[in-house]
């Protein structure tokens with residue numbers, strides 16, 4: 383008899399429970415748990431264990447790590463510099479990379495471009511479960527991509543995909559998308575958490591056994607019905623998310639997890655009718671370009687290894703609700719609530735009866751705390767309906783007692799702002815040069831929130 387057991391897995395974060403519960407204890411999401419079958423009987427290590435007990439199969443061998451043969455990371459360039467940057471310098475042999483993002487953001491386009499560029503060097507197989515081969519070929523010719531060495535397969539059954547892979551021996555495989563994959567070993571519907579997990583697990587095993595690099599495409603979904611890429615994060619080597627505003631032509635690829643490189647590295651692309659174009663010098667593309675407006679503050683963020691100028695916008699408006707809204711787009715929601723509390727307690731500015739909306743221009747996400755000061759300056763500017771003085775930037779973390787804390791790479795950020803013609807910077811004291819100016823830019827060093835609010839007034 384098969385020794386399968388059931389477990390419950392959260393579709394948001396992938397946490398596993400033995401019993402069903404309404405709320406995930408890990409990530410706090412509601413109604414995201416669904417049942418999965420964990421087939422321990424077909425599980426290879428378990429089978430080996432049983433076999434060795436019966437004395438039939440050799441026991442697993444322990445090897446001294448120094449005797450294990452390994453090749454120094456063999457990296458292949460994707461032919462797209464910004465993509466290589468996010469991967470940590472190219473694609474590693476046998477690596478499994480998950481690329482997540484909203485439907486329509488450009489995942490298939492990016493991978494087709496990368497594949498076409500790599501196919502001459504690595505035999506590649508593009509497995510599509512969403513589009514027909516004619517659609518894929520049509521897209522490739524629209525993008526003007528060379529097709530030599532690139533094979534495609536329209537298939538969703540993992541067993542058949544692997545059968546083909548064993549025959550044709552690609553060194554690079556793309557599965558677009560994981561949500562369409564299914565394995566015969568489970569009865570659950572394609573797209574369910576258990577199917578997506580088990581199908582991906584088989585591909586991962588294949589990658590590790592054969593040294594084939596695999597890209598898995600995963601659509602990010604808000605509804606619990608279809609398993610999101612997050613349930614796969616722990617089993618792959620790298621997780622890259624594609625971000626961007628549907629209204630903007632810029633797209634950002636971010637490494638969220640990477641066993642072979644730095645996390646939070648950003649690759650920036652612009653959409654065009656010939657596909658994604660690299661933006662190797664992205665610094666100022668996320669500024670709105672509308673000039674001085676109330677509720678806007680430009681900051682220099684440093685996501686990954688490059689400084690980036692981004693604009694934080696705030697709208698503060700009298701609320702009709704007894705519980706006014708706090709909405710953060712591109713920033714962390716809880717942090718906004720905390721910052722507004724600090725603004726009240728240590729800045730003496732009350733927004734308790736106001737709706738507060740904060741947005742980062744261009745659909746980009748800023749995760750670092752250096753955004754704290756720009757957020758509050760934008761909020762204050764909107765509340766007072768007065769723009770910040772012309773050509774001003776700010777950055778700095780704000781502590782709970784109202785202190786402005788330094789951020790990493792202060793000088794690099796100042797340099798970037800000066801290069802882009804900014805005239806004034808409001809920054810933490812420890813990040814400010816003693817002279818009070820930097821390359822002709824006035825630098826105002828602040829230690830307390832009150833100082834910063836005064837400097838911005």
Ligand code: TYD
Nearest residue numbers: 485486487488489490491653654655657658
């Ligand atoms: P697609 O790559 O299919 O998105 P995803 O795989 O993430 O769902 O892109 C969506 C549409 O946008 C598709 O019709 C092609 C078009 N597109 C361009 O025309 N130029 C581009 O640079 C990109 C990225 C997409």
Ligand code: MG
Nearest residue numbers: 489490512558
């Ligand atoms: Mg697609």
